[in-house]
Amino acid sequence: xxxxxxxxxxxxxxxxxQFWTHVHGQLKILLEDQRHWVSNLANASSLIYNALLDFxxxxxxxxxxxxxxxxxxxxxxxxPKPASGSGVIEQRLLLGPFCGKPAxxxxxxxxxxxxxxxxxxxxxxxxxxxxxxxxxxxxIACDGETxxxxxxxxxxxxxxxxxxxxxxxxxxxxxxxxxxxLEKIASLVVNACDW
Numbered sequence: 001x002x003x004x005x006x007x008x009x010x011x012x013x014x015x016x017x018q019f020w021t022h023v024h025g026q027l028k029i030l031l032e033d034q035r036h037w038v039s040n041l042a043n044a045s046s047l048i049y050n051a052l053l054d055f056x057x058x059x060x061x062x063x064x065x066x067x068x069x070x071x072x073x074x075x076x077x078x079x080p081k082p083a084s085g086s087g088v089i090e091q092r093l094l095l096g097p098f099c100g101k102p103a104x105x106x107x108x109x110x111x112x113x114x115x116x117x118x119x120x121x122x123x124x125x126x127x128x129x130x131x132x133x134x135x136x137x138x139x140i141a142c143d144g145e146t147x148x149x150x151x152x153x154x155x156x157x158x159x160x161x162x163x164x165x166x167x168x169x170x171x172x173x174x175x176x177x178x179x180x181x182l183e184k185i186a187s188l189v190v191n192a193c194d195w
Contacts, residue, residue, distance in 0.1 A: 003043075006030055007050035016058060020181020023051050027188060037078075037193035042097035044189050045071045048166070049099035065170040068143060071098020072154075073107055073118050074162035078195060093118060093162055100167070103142040116140035118163050121151035125160055127179050131172040148173040152186040161195055 006026040013019050030043045049070035052059040059067055073093035093107040107118050114123060115138030121128045130149045133139045139149075146167040154161040164186045168174060 003030065007047050007054060009051055009054045013055070014057060016175070016177040016181065019051070019055055019058075020178070020184070023048060024181070024184055024188060026051070027185060028192075031188070031192040035192070035194040037074075037195055038097065040189060040193050041072045041074075044164075044185065045097050045099050048185070052166075059168075059173075063169060065168070065173060067166055067168050067173070068146060069098065069100030069103065069165070069167040071100065071103065072096035072162055072164055073122075074154075075109075075122075075160065076106070078161065093122060096162065101143050104140060107140065114138075117149050117151045118165055121153050121163050122160055125153050125155060127152045127183060129174060129176070129179050131174075133167075143167065145169055147171045150174040150178060150182060152179075152182045154186050154190050156190050156195065161190065164189070 006029065009019065009022065013022055027044055027047055030047060031040050034040055049067060052067040053061050059065055074096040076090065076092040076094045079094055091108060091110045093109055095103055095105050107116055108114050109119050109122050117128045117130055117136060117139060128151045130136050133146055133149050148168045148171055150166050152164045154163060164182060
């Protein structure tokens with residue numbers, strides 16, 4: 001099967017639980033025999049994004065309910081230090097592989113000074129399910145059309161490596177079923193990579 005076909009959603013899949021189980025299984029196959037986190041996060045973001053667009057029951061290409069961004073922000077300490085020494089990269093999440101419109105290059109994760117859904121998920125080590133981004137204190141709007149968001153931390157033992165972030169054009173675009181499915185995917189990604 002061509003790799004691109006892994007994002008197709010079979011017609012018999014009708015529920016979100018079935019959908020996330022399918023995506024998890026497809027991602028597990030894509031990640032086999034590859035341990036580099038950049039490659040794996042690139043395939044993960046593409047698979048999730050395109051599968052959601054191929055699932056019209058809940059998401060699909062309809063502009064009123066589509067997922068408009070799916071990707072990762074990674075702890076800056078996992079990246080090589082800049083050769084020039086000019087950039088402070090500590091206490092930041094840097095933009096990683098994603099699908100969607102251009103996004104913020106970095107998000108500060110400084111205790112007491114950070115803001116936004118990604119920073120909160122990272123710092124509190126818990127998924128943030130936000131039905132209305134406009135009412136979320138300190139929300140960072142990379143795309144003004146986004147109405148809801150879900151962010152899952154990538155946790156390995158006692159270390160938070162980054163976050164998996166999804167945005168949606170619809171208010172309350174994500175629910176607890178999505179949270180369960182995405183948390184399993186986040187765990188799969190963490191365990192499939194050498195960090």
